[in-house]
Amino acid sequence: MLKIIFTEDFIRIVLAAVSVMAFVGANGLVLVYMERKLAGHIQRRPGPYEVGWHGLLQPFADAGKLVGKQLFMPDGADALLYWLAPLVSFLWVLVLFIPIPFSPLLTAYDMDLGLVLILAFAGINLLALCMAGWGSNNKWSLLGAARAVAQSVAYEIPLLLAVLAVAFATGSLNLSTVVQDQGGWPWQWNVITQPLAFMVYFICAVAETNRAPFDLPEAESELTAGFHTEYSGMAFGLFFLAEYAKMIVVCALGTALFLGGWKGPLFSGVWWFLAKMYLLLFVMIWIRWTYPRVRFDQLLNINWKWLLPISLVNLMATALFVKIF
Amino acid sequence: MQDGLNKEQISGDAYTTRFAQGQSEDTLILNMGPQHPSTHGVLRVILELEGEYILRAEPVLGYLHRMHEAMAENRTYLQYMPNMGRVDYVHALGWNWAYVGAVERLGGIEVPRRAEFIRVITCELNRIASHLLWWGTYLLDLGAFTPIMYAFEDRERILDILQSVSGSRLTYSFFRPGGVAFDLTDDFLTEVRAFIPHLRNRLPMYRALVTDNIILRHRCEKVGELSLEMCRRYGATGPVLRGSGLPYDVRRAEPYGVYPELTFEIPSEASCDAMGRYLVRMAELEQCLNILDQAVAGIPEGEHLIKGAPKPRWKAPTGETYFAAEGARGKIGVHLVSDGSATPYRCKLRSPSFSNLSLFAELSSGILLSDAVSILGSLDLVIPEIDR
Amino acid sequence: MNDDLFAGLSLLLDSRPPQETTGLVRSVFVSPDQLVPAARRLLAAGYHLEDISGLDTVEGILVNYHFDDFERPGRIALRVLAVRENLCLPSIASVFGGAEWHEREVRDYFGVVFAGNPNPANLLLPAEDTLTPLRKAENARRTVRELIDPGTIVTADQQFDRIFPPHPQGEKTMKSEEPA
Numbered sequence: 001m002l003k004i005i006f007t008e009d010f011i012r013i014v015l016a017a018v019s020v021m022a023f024v025g026a027n028g029l030v031l032v033y034m035e036r037k038l039a040g041h042i043q044r045r046p047g048p049y050e051v052g053w054h055g056l057l058q059p060f061a062d063a064g065k066l067v068g069k070q071l072f073m074p075d076g077a078d079a080l081l082y083w084l085a086p087l088v089s090f091l092w093v094l095v096l097f098i099p100i101p102f103s104p105l106l107t108a109y110d111m112d113l114g115l116v117l118i119l120a121f122a123g124i125n126l127l128a129l130c131m132a133g134w135g136s137n138n139k140w141s142l143l144g145a146a147r148a149v150a151q152s153v154a155y156e157i158p159l160l161l162a163v164l165a166v167a168f169a170t171g172s173l174n175l176s177t178v179v180q181d182q183g184g185w186p187w188q189w190n191v192i193t194q195p196l197a198f199m200v201y202f203i204c205a206v207a208e209t210n211r212a213p214f215d216l217p218e219a220e221s222e223l224t225a226g227f228h229t230e231y232s233g234m235a236f237g238l239f240f241l242a243e244y245a246k247m248i249v250v251c252a253l254g255t256a257l258f259l260g261g262w263k264g265p266l267f268s269g270v271w272w273f274l275a276k277m278y279l280l281l282f283v284m285i286w287i288r289w290t291y292p293r294v295r296f297d298q299l300l301n302i303n304w305k306w307l308l309p310i311s312l313v314n315l316m317a318t319a320l321f322v323k324i325f
Numbered sequence: 326m327q328d329g330l331n332k333e334q335i336s337g338d339a340y341t342t343r344f345a346q347g348q349s350e351d352t353l354i355l356n357m358g359p360q361h362p363s364t365h366g367v368l369r370v371i372l373e374l375e376g377e378y379i380l381r382a383e384p385v386l387g388y389l390h391r392m393h394e395a396m397a398e399n400r401t402y403l404q405y406m407p408n409m410g411r412v413d414y415v416h417a418l419g420w421n422w423a424y425v426g427a428v429e430r431l432g433g434i435e436v437p438r439r440a441e442f443i444r445v446i447t448c449e450l451n452r453i454a455s456h457l458l459w460w461g462t463y464l465l466d467l468g469a470f471t472p473i474m475y476a477f478e479d480r481e482r483i484l485d486i487l488q489s490v491s492g493s494r495l496t497y498s499f500f501r502p503g504g505v506a507f508d509l510t511d512d513f514l515t516e517v518r519a520f521i522p523h524l525r526n527r528l529p530m531y532r533a534l535v536t537d538n539i540i541l542r543h544r545c546e547k548v549g550e551l552s553l554e555m556c557r558r559y560g561a562t563g564p565v566l567r568g569s570g571l572p573y574d575v576r577r578a579e580p581y582g583v584y585p586e587l588t589f590e591i592p593s594e595a596s597c598d599a600m601g602r603y604l605v606r607m608a609e610l611e612q613c614l615n616i617l618d619q620a621v622a623g624i625p626e627g628e629h630l631i632k633g634a635p636k637p638r639w640k641a642p643t644g645e646t647y648f649a650a651e652g653a654r655g656k657i658g659v660h661l662v663s664d665g666s667a668t669p670y671r672c673k674l675r676s677p678s679f680s681n682l683s684l685f686a687e688l689s690s691g692i693l694l695s696d697a698v699s700i701l702g703s704l705d706l707v708i709p710e711i712d713r
Numbered sequence: 714m715n716d717d718l719f720a721g722l723s724l725l726l727d728s729r730p731p732q733e734t735t736g737l738v739r740s741v742f743v744s745p746d747q748l749v750p751a752a753r754r755l756l757a758a759g760y761h762l763e764d765i766s767g768l769d770t771v772e773g774i775l776v777n778y779h780f781d782d783f784e785r786p787g788r789i790a791l792r793v794l795a796v797r798e799n800l801c802l803p804s805i806a807s808v809f810g811g812a813e814w815h816e817r818e819v820r821d822y823f824g825v826v827f828a829g830n831p832n833p834a835n836l837l838l839p840a841e842d843t844l845t846p847l848r849k850a851e852n853a854r855r856t857v858r859e860l861i862d863p864g865t866i867v868t869a870d871q872q873f874d875r876i877f878p879p880h881p882q883g884e885k886t887m888k889s890e891e892p893a
């Protein structure tokens with residue numbers, strides 16, 4: 001027993017899990033602030049301003065509010081499903097951070113199948129949505145969950161194909177290898193050699209995280225709040241955090257796959273990674289506050305009629321290219 | 326979660342149980358509202374859904390019913406003015422005009438020319454404010470969170486202008502039989518003259534960023550196709566009718582005030598869908614600015630209220646009258662019957678949103694839930710006007 | 714406005730009210746059995762239903778249907794009396810779909826039942842409520858002739874004077890002291 005506990009790998013993973021949780025928590029706070037400030041400025045208003053200098057302490061106020069609220073369950077809701085759903089939603093996202101190479105040293109566990117791990121575990125979120133939708137004993141939640149499932153399942157496929165194209169070009173499913181393969185300068189990044197894949201990846205990333213314009217499952221003006229209508233307090237907070245954590249994961253993955261990861265023209269390191277990741281997050285937030293919502297059948301149409309063929313063609317072309325050259 | 330499957334176990338009030346009696350197999354009965362982010366006001370729509378498709382819809386009204394028509398019979402003609410601001414508070418001056426128009430027609434009261442111009446200026450400003458509110462909230466329903474902020478910024482300027490002359494920001498009771506309550510303040514016309522180019526400069530931005538947006542186009546085109554024949558059967562008027570190809574406007578059909586002297590077009594679109602209604606309202610914003618230009622340039626000096634205007638306990642001559650005005654939502658009608666006493670015998674308020682909403686049940690069978698939200702937004706409903 | 718719009722139907726009164734003061738170009742009184750045929754004529758001629766407005770009078774509840782034309786504006790008031798002993802009228806909802814809601818509103822306010830209305834539930838008042846808020850007390854009612862000025866009469870049926878008797882002294886503005 002002791003031999004298992006004190007192996008280097010095991011300690012490394014435990015440390016990684018703790019630091020990932022800390023990272024996600026810290027970034028969640030930053031993202032909450034960033035989203036509200038950006039939303040404000042896009043909408044010609046200052047955003048949070050009162051709490052702390054220019055609202056910098058606002059996330060703490062938000063967190064405090066969410067923690068302090070009463071947790072209750074609607075009448076007739078299924079207790080097990082209802083309370084498990086936010087936990088399942090949040091905890092699984094943490095697993096997704098393990099293969100991501102923040103810098104050569106700061107990789108939780110260098111896996112040969114890092115990409116596969118991420119794609120596999122990303123689907124667990126659907127389970128959480130279903131549990132929330134059904135367990136709430138609310139027809140609106142059910143509708144939201146049904147939409148979310150269809151959307152997530154549909155958009156995973158082009159995502160997979162886009163990511164596979166990069167894996168083909170690099171020759172490995174190991175994320176660290178993908179990053180090593182790219183250079184520091186922007187023209188050496190994979191986004192230049194695989195622009196279609198990047199575009200498809202980013203659109204699918206926005207759809208997978210249920211962000212506008214693909215936020216039908218949480219469509220505030222149609223379904224009140226979709227699958228998390230009945231949640232309050234920290235249960236809602238966990239869904240909220242899970243969404244931001246997922247955003248961070250997809251942007252981190254996008255940075256590693258397409259934007260050169262931690263490599264930069266000078267002084268390569270984790271700060272480049274974070275800068276690029278935040279650039280992608282900024283674009284995601286910008287898109288949310290600019291565009292209206294896509295209708296559900298149109299959303300699936302975009303997927304089946306546009307993204308899937310494009311990513312397939314891209315994959316074939318990449319495979320051909322790799323084979324010939 | 327057995328409601329949709331076992332008919333005997335439908336829980337709900339009289340309307341839900343009644344609606345559920347016609348339920349088909351394997352469908353979900355869902356209440357949209359009366360508390361819902363996108364039914365503007367307290368509107369309740371009972372839906373029978375098969376997946377995402379609506380099989381049947383039934384609006385249930387009455388959540389904001391205040392019985393204005395009974396209030397009319399218990400108040401004098403002047404005491405009833407504030408009610409008109411509350412019927413449709415988004416275009417309160419339209420209702421103001423319909424009511425004072427009816428009283429003036431009944432009593433044979435003249436209106437001074439300056440007052441007519443003041444009425445046009447304030448009513449058109451109110452119409453712009455109403456359309457801006459519609460625009461912002463419609464896009465909010467469709468998921469775009471930003472345009473409402475811009476719309477309300479422009480609307481704030483109008484509300485400030487109208488407040489300086491009438492004293493209220495929203496529920497105006499500014500008109501009086503025989504004119505308007507107060508004369509214009511010194512800086513009113515300056516403010517209006519500054520506002521007109523400001524909004525003219527904003528409209529291209531709204532068009533480029535929102536109207537031409539492909540996502541919006543896909544949410545509005547081919548959605549809620551409403552034929553002219555259906556408009557006739559339900560009495561739909563206003564932009565709903567003009568979006569179906571017929572340029573009918575009460576200001577041209579039954580001219581009142583100084584509208585016959587002003588030049589403006591009546592925009593209409595032949596597409597009959599939500600996009601058509603959207604484009605009609607955006608074009609109307611331009612036309613309102615044209616009317617404002619002319620009215621501000623042509624306003625004469627004079628009185629704001631005719632001498633001998635009805636005093637508080639004025640008795641109208643016996644008889645009945647019907648007066649229609651063009652509101653932001655359609656034809657506002659007031660059917661006033663007097664028995665010669667100081668309070669009306671009957672005051673029937675014809676609300677455009679009432680007729681516009683009555684076609685929703687027929688329009689919404691077989692559409693997607695998201696389209697229902699888009700259609701309700703494109704009809705520009707204000708529930709207090711429907712429920713009165 | 715087409716003068717033979719109602720050709721073939723028996724009207725109780727067809728008149729041209731003074732448009733300046735009433736806002737109407739034509740005022741037509743019909744008996745309940747002629748209501749649906751008249752509505753059909755109006756739909757065929759391209760009219761739209763503006764509203765249905767009830768009026769509590771001595772003779773009964775007078776229900777006024779206002780129609781207007783988009784292409785050739787000119788408002789027509791179609792009036793039907795529902796006598797107090799039998800507050801029932803046929804529904805025109807099969808002709809004009811929008812009438813369903815207007816009729817439900819008149820039923821809420823006055824208690825007039827419209828036979829054939831597809832959904833005769835309360836519209837604005839709470840469900841199962843039977844208040845009729847706009848009915849007047851007996852001494853507050855006026856006669857139809859006092860309130861409504863027909864203007865220039867085109868055709869008048871003898872029935873009209875029987876249903877809406879003129880005031881014995883011939884003055885419209887005074888309330889009759891004897892029962893009409």
